Amino acid sequence: MNDRVEVRKTYKLFIKGAFPRSESGRTYEVHDTDDKFLANAAKASRKDARDAVLAARAGFDGWSAATAYNRGQVLYRVAEVMEGRREQFIADVQAAEGSGDKKSARVVDAAIDRLVWYAGWADKYAQVVGNTNPVAGPYFNFTIPEPTGVVAAIAPQDSSLLGLVSVIAPIVVTGNAVIVVASTRRPIPAITLTEVLATSDVPPGVINVLTGDPAEIAPWLASHGDVNAIDLTGVTSAELAKKLEIEAAGTVKRVRPPAQPNWLANPDLGRLRSFVETKTVWHPLGA
Amino acid sequence: MRTIAEPLNTTSSLREFLHGLPGVDEVGVKARATALGTRSIKNESKAWAIDMAIRMVDLTTLEGMDTPGKVRAMCAKALRPDPTDPTVPSVAAVCVYGDMAPVARAVVGDNLHVAAVATAFPSGRASLEVKLQDVRDAVAGGADEIDMVIDRGAFLSGNYGLVNEQIIAVKVACGTAHLKVILETGELRTLDNVRRASWLAMMAGADFIKTSTGKVPVAATPAVTIVMLQAVRDYYALTGSQIGVKPAGGIRTSKDAIKYLVLVKEIAGEAWLTPDLFRFGASTLLNDLLMQRQRMAVGHYSGPDYVTID
Numbered sequence: 001m002n003d004r005v006e007v008r009k010t011y012k013l014f015i016k017g018a019f020p021r022s023e024s025g026r027t028y029e030v031h032d033t034d035d036k037f038l039a040n041a042a043k044a045s046r047k048d049a050r051d052a053v054l055a056a057r058a059g060f061d062g063w064s065a066a067t068a069y070n071r072g073q074v075l076y077r078v079a080e081v082m083e084g085r086r087e088q089f090i091a092d093v094q095a096a097e098g099s100g101d102k103k104s105a106r107v108v109d110a111a112i113d114r115l116v117w118y119a120g121w122a123d124k125y126a127q128v129v130g131n132t133n134p135v136a137g138p139y140f141n142f143t144i145p146e147p148t149g150v151v152a153a154i155a156p157q158d159s160s161l162l163g164l165v166s167v168i169a170p171i172v173v174t175g176n177a178v179i180v181v182a183s184t185r186r187p188i189p190a191i192t193l194t195e196v197l198a199t200s201d202v203p204p205g206v207i208n209v210l211t212g213d214p215a216e217i218a219p220w221l222a223s224h225g226d227v228n229a230i231d232l233t234g235v236t237s238a239e240l241a242k243k244l245e246i247e248a249a250g251t252v253k254r255v256r257p258p259a260q261p262n263w264l265a266n267p268d269l270g271r272l273r274s275f276v277e278t279k280t281v282w283h284p285l286g287a
Numbered sequence: 288m289r290t291i292a293e294p295l296n297t298t299s300s301l302r303e304f305l306h307g308l309p310g311v312d313e314v315g316v317k318a319r320a321t322a323l324g325t326r327s328i329k330n331e332s333k334a335w336a337i338d339m340a341i342r343m344v345d346l347t348t349l350e351g352m353d354t355p356g357k358v359r360a361m362c363a364k365a366l367r368p369d370p371t372d373p374t375v376p377s378v379a380a381v382c383v384y385g386d387m388a389p390v391a392r393a394v395v396g397d398n399l400h401v402a403a404v405a406t407a408f409p410s411g412r413a414s415l416e417v418k419l420q421d422v423r424d425a426v427a428g429g430a431d432e433i434d435m436v437i438d439r440g441a442f443l444s445g446n447y448g449l450v451n452e453q454i455i456a457v458k459v460a461c462g463t464a465h466l467k468v469i470l471e472t473g474e475l476r477t478l479d480n481v482r483r484a485s486w487l488a489m490m491a492g493a494d495f496i497k498t499s500t501g502k503v504p505v506a507a508t509p510a511v512t513i514v515m516l517q518a519v520r521d522y523y524a525l526t527g528s529q530i531g532v533k534p535a536g537g538i539r540t541s542k543d544a545i546k547y548l549v550l551v552k553e554i555a556g557e558a559w560l561t562p563d564l565f566r567f568g569a570s571t572l573l574n575d576l577l578m579q580r581q582r583m584a585v586g587h588y589s590g591p592d593y594v595t596i597d
Contacts, residue, residue: 053588220587224587225592
């Protein structure tokens, strides 16, 4: 009966579509809400963050140039593969968050639905956020959103799957590449998500997932010259948030402040609009 | 090791000498390269190594689409790699095609070396007369370093005498210009051949031996560089003259460059840690060195937005 050798898990990071160990070689123990040991997770260092930024910059070039339709299809594909692993996600969320069967299933379904929702916006948000502007002159004047670039994000600490998906989906659907630091104490659903991302047509480098301590990694991301924006959603300490905002100001990054919304509620376009740059073009008429 | 007593100028005498060289322990060389590559370099040494690597760069553009404007821009960068930081040293030389040598010389003046590739680069498939004229043109155009390619076809078919004669003839055509001999190690197949080609080039009068043209898939590797560094070290022990080494192609990061500097120190010795005896043939490496330098100066990671686009 019970003579199978136990498969002990030591998970790794997700950078450039591959699963490297932390450059530092460090790991940390992950426990469920009852303090039962679940697995070991990699503890990312500043050098892993640096590698992830390189990967994200390389991934950004192709991803931002892909058609909006194509980006939507890729996100939808992620939702498809998640649906296939629904039971695993429910078990992961249950262990991580200590929620019951029903609540966990509701959270996983909401995460999948959220991806589908954002996937749908891929080729539609520009029509809503952009505009043609009436101007007093012989010009056709229009405004379009363009991706900001490489975005670093701190995922919510409590909502390990739904919160994570709600943070990264709007970042990537508009054409950005993201480096996300998963929930420190609840990283397993994020790690399962990386296994989904690796098998669902997301180009390498577009989504990079680090596990570890945001207080250690995030300052390097906030000060990094090749990161264009930072999403502080999951930062729980006001002191750290302030420090990160100051670091980010050094290279004039776009910053989204910490937040703890009800992730189950229907989202608005706020996150989609957070990491786009507005480009306005004056085109001469009748020349 | 035997001495080079008799003049070696025939295929048979060269074959006897070159095939008498000890064989290369390929597994051992690769293990050595890996072991030396893992050495940890602390901050102070790293700062020194980055500046030394910048001073060793032969900033290169060898494209069919090179324009005088692009060569001029590259030369300006070679003189002043980071205009925002006057403490950054100039690179060692610029490396261009022969017809661009006058353009490069006009910008760099006497401040930098101008290296020109010649002898039907990169294939080397042309008559000797064409190759020599190519060299004379480049020298007349202001190049003071000539990067020639050996005839790999002749080398691989064992016609060492022909390769030897061509290098000697090119050396004569160079006049006072330094001669770098490109072995194109990616096409030589074995490390034994790399060792033989290195000796052949050095005995024929090379001032530098260079790994690659950068035009074939396999360019400079640490293992190949180790074999070449061993060759220049042994040649120095035998003859008392120091030959330089130039790995080129595929070295893109500061980390790689520093690994090569470790190889130079450990294999050839500290005497080779100078731009006169060791160079990097590279184009994108310089930007990475500058970003690392900026990171050490300001304390946070830099990005490609803060260096020029090549």
